[in-house]
Amino acid sequence: MISLGPVVQAWSPKQPNPFFGLNYSAGESEAANYGTAFYPGQSFIQNILLARPTPTLWPMNTTSPPHIAFIGGGNMASAIIGGLIRQGMTADQFTVVEPFGETAAKLKTAFGISALPAAEPALAQADLVVWAVKPQVFAEAATPVSPHTGAALHLSVAAGIRTDSIRRWLGNERVVRSMPNTPALVGQGITGLFSCPAVSVNDRRLVEQVICTTGQYVWVENEAQLDAVTALSGSGPAYVFYFLEAMTEAGTGMGLTTEQARQLAVATFSGAAALAGASSEPLEVLRQRVTSKGGTTHAAITAMEMAQIKPAFVQAMQAAEQRARELGDEFGKA
Numbered sequence: 118m119i120s121l122g123p124v125v126q127a128w129s130p131k132q133p134n135p136f137f138g139l140n141y142s143a144g145e146s147e148a149a150n151y152g153t154a155f156y157p158g159q160s161f162i163q164n165i166l167l168a169r170p171t172p173t174l175w176p177m178n179t180t181s182p183p184h185i186a187f188i189g190g191g192n193m194a195s196a197i198i199g200g201l202i203r204q205g206m207t208a209d210q211f212t213v214v215e216p217f218g219e220t221a222a223k224l225k226t227a228f229g230i231s232a233l234p235a236a237e238p239a240l241a242q243a244d245l246v247v248w249a250v251k252p253q254v255f256a257e258a259a260t261p262v263s264p265h266t267g268a269a270l271h272l273s274v275a276a277g278i279r280t281d282s283i284r285r286w287l288g289n290e291r292v293v294r295s296m297p298n299t300p301a302l303v304g305q306g307i308t309g310l311f312s313c314p315a316v317s318v319n320d321r322r323l324v325e326q327v328i329c330t331t332g333q334y335v336w337v338e339n340e341a342q343l344d345a346v347t348a349l350s351g352s353g354p355a356y357v358f359y360f361l362e363a364m365t366e367a368g369t370g371m372g373l374t375t376e377q378a379r380q381l382a383v384a385t386f387s388g389a390a391a392l393a394g395a396s397s398e399p400l401e402v403l404r405q406r407v408t409s410k411g412g413t414t415h416a417a418i419t420a421m422e423m424a425q426i427k428p429a430f431v432q433a434m435q436a437a438e439q440r441a442r443e444l445g446d447e448f449g450k451a
């Protein structure tokens with residue numbers, strides 16, 4: 118576990134997070150303290166055993182802890198800041214630019230951070246600048262920030278904005294682009310990461326330490342693969358919710374209450390995902406193991422095959438990938 122000195126923790130993970138209105142269970146918060154993904158269905162000890170070793174919080178060749186600036190202090194920024202504070206970072210290690218007063222007030226209450234309403238020279242102390250604004254306002258937000266952050270490493274969590282646009286807007290080559298997903302808000306996200314050639318190994322380690330507070334991560338070798346990440350894990354939570362809706366609807370139609378059907382559907386998804394995550398066997402084998410010939414699951418899978426659910430699903434994801442490419446083109450025009 119990383120220890121960075123006294124923990125200033127205005128928001129405890131066991132209290133409802135004022136940003137998301139959600140609660141972490143004890144197991145989740147403990148696992149989050151270890152900077153790892155939380156594995157549903159596993160005990161706290163099993164979660165620690167399943168955990169990847171986490172890198173140190175700043176590059177080996179620097180002696181002082183990093184100062185991290187956030188441009189935009191909304192949901193995504195709060196998920197990351199909350200994770201870093203749980204790992205021991207303190208409010209004075211962050212500078213946040215957040216023009217929206219209500220969001221700034223939440224940052225103060227949750228983390229004791231006084232956000233700046235606009236960019237100012239204080240940003241120059243940042244080792245890392247995290248871009249957590251909506252894609253549509255990235256270019257506009259970059260103009261007042263870039264004069265102060267020439268020496269920093271930049272990490273964008275903004276969906277769809279390509280690194281050539283970011284490098285152009287910031288006049289800086291040290292850029293990492295990421296594609297998180299919404300379970301990041303409860304510490305169970307997965308993020309695709311791409312780094313530009315000027316980004317060093319130490320830079321990548323710092324980014325990993327920041328991103329792992331929101332869950333797992335995967336590096337991709339070329340930037341176009343982030344469109345596939347967008348189509349798979351970026352948009353993926355919506356696919357899961359869609360299936361959950363269908364399963365809940367079907368369960369209700371079969372006589373369960375909505376609450377029972379929802380609980381059964383959600384637990385089935387998280388349980389099956391945990392089983393797949395803990396196994397190295399092909400997914401097809403896992404499926405076949407619960408599909409005995411002539412049984413109930415076999416009847417359901419046969420119906421899905423006849424309805425061509427799998428090819429329709431592949432086609433849907435291809436549409437998402439295509440749309441990600443188009444949005445990248447649109448956002449990059451500025």
Ligand SMILES: NC(=O)c1ccc[n+]([C@@H]2O[C@H](COP(=O)([O-])OP(=O)(O)OC[C@H]3O[C@@H](n4cnc5c(N)ncnc54)[C@H](OP(=O)(O)O)[C@@H]3O)[C@@H](O)[C@H]2O)c1
Nearest residue numbers: 189191192193217249250251252258274275276297298299
């Ligand atoms: N939430 C997720 O799980 C998730 C997942 C994948 C990717 N992302 C990406 O993460 C980015 C942030 O998403 P979010 O959900 O955190 O959005 P959000 O909650 O709306 O936060 C963005 C914040 O940035 C502020 N802002 C607007 N213009 C600004 C400027 N010029 N300078 C500084 N701050 C400015 C916004 O204020 P106003 O409200 O006044 O505009 C808002 O408070 C997006 O690009 C999104 O695509 C998020």
